[in-house]
Amino acid sequence: MAEAMKMRATMEGGIVDVKVLIQHDMETGLRKDTKTDKLIPAHFINQVIATLNGKIVLDAQWGIGIAKNPFIGFRIKDAKPGDKVGINAVDNLGTKFDGEVVVS
Amino acid sequence: MNKLRRAFLKNAGVVGTVAIAIAAALLKPVTVFAATWNSRAFTSKNPADAINNSGYGGATESSDILIKAPDIAENGAVVPISATSNIRGTTSMAIFVEKNPTPMIADFKFSNGAEPYISTRIKMAKTSIVRVSVKAGGINYTNSREVKVTIGGCGG
Numbered sequence: 001m002a003e004a005m006k007m008r009a010t011m012e013g014g015i016v017d018v019k020v021l022i023q024h025d026m027e028t029g030l031r032k033d034t035k036t037d038k039l040i041p042a043h044f045i046n047q048v049i050a051t052l053n054g055k056i057v058l059d060a061q062w063g064i065g066i067a068k069n070p071f072i073g074f075r076i077k078d079a080k081p082g083d084k085v086g087i088n089a090v091d092n093l094g095t096k097f098d099g100e101v102v103v104s
Numbered sequence: 105m106n107k108l109r110r111a112f113l114k115n116a117g118v119v120g121t122v123a124i125a126i127a128a129a130l131l132k133p134v135t136v137f138a139a140t141w142n143s144r145a146f147t148s149k150n151p152a153d154a155i156n157n158s159g160y161g162g163a164t165e166s167s168d169i170l171i172k173a174p175d176i177a178e179n180g181a182v183v184p185i186s187a188t189s190n191i192r193g194t195t196s197m198a199i200f201v202e203k204n205p206t207p208m209i210a211d212f213k214f215s216n217g218a219e220p221y222i223s224t225r226i227k228m229a230k231t232s233i234v235r236v237s238v239k240a241g242g243i244n245y246t247n248s249r250e251v252k253v254t255i256g257g258c259g260g
Contacts, residue, residue: 015219028227030205046141050218057218063146065201065209065227067182067257073223074212092141 005099009085016079016103018050020072020087024097028064044092045070051086052076079103146208151200151235154208160198160237163244166191171236171249177228180257186223187236194220194240203232227257 006021022045029042042064050058057076076085081103089097145158155161168190177183189197197220199209204227212222220238228234228251235248 019223026227028205046146052216055216057214057216059213059215061141061146061211063206063208063210065199065204065206067225067227071223071225073186073221075219075221076217077219078217 004097005087005089007085007087007099007101009083009101009103011079011081011103014077016052016076016083016085018074018076018085018101020050020099022070022087022089022097022099024068024070024091026064026066026068026070030064042092045089045097046092048072048087048089050074051084051088052079053083054086142211145211147206148208149206151202151207154200154206155235155237158198158208158211160239160244160246163237163246166245166247169236169238169245169247171234171247173234173249173251175250176252176254178254180228180230180253180255182225182257183228183251183253184223184225185234185251187221189220189238189240189245191220191238191240191245194238196239197222198237199224199226200235200237201226201228201232202235204229228253229256 004023009016009018024045025043027040027043029039031040033040044064046062048060048062049056058074083103085101085103087099142158145154148154148157170188173185187197196211196213198211200207201209209226214220231252233248234251235246237244237246
């Protein structure tokens, strides 16, 4: 599912700025299908872990209120070009989304 | 009398040890649970419950939490928000939208050099207070601002 995630990690004044975009519908479970008039089941990413060279830097839990095709930006100090930033995300149905980017 | 007191204290000591053992046994499942999704907080329907169930209750208002969000969001389905905590020792940050069907949006824990900063895009059902709370040194702090929404982003 690598194509489902876009990542960028750039150095800005000694701090790595990471931007992550994941393709996901983020269904709340509150929306109705206009044709069938039935609720569309909830389907959303609820856990995201970010690592720097394998060490956890961000451990996130999400609810249904994160927008469709989630974007997340965060910053890490004590990093340098060549370091690896990884993302491991999972949705409420157990589908995993992984990505990795080298700091530039 | 003295003997009785001594016996009592001895027993109290035993009871104390047992209590600690029980507490330790109880602590174990709690720490394991902390790693799993906090469904209680995320499914809470009112803001106070969501805040308390996520462990951000009893927070002190602080302008050292900076919230960047639009004053008016034309589309509630995608509202950009970023927050920075200038409170020393900030270890985690949570976002709440008080008028959403489930107010808790997200909880971020920082470690190993992550700055207390998050940028993301959230859903807002309608005009609401957006609250950002942080934990720093075992104390909770919070700040909020209103975002007006012209078209809601939750439900059908």
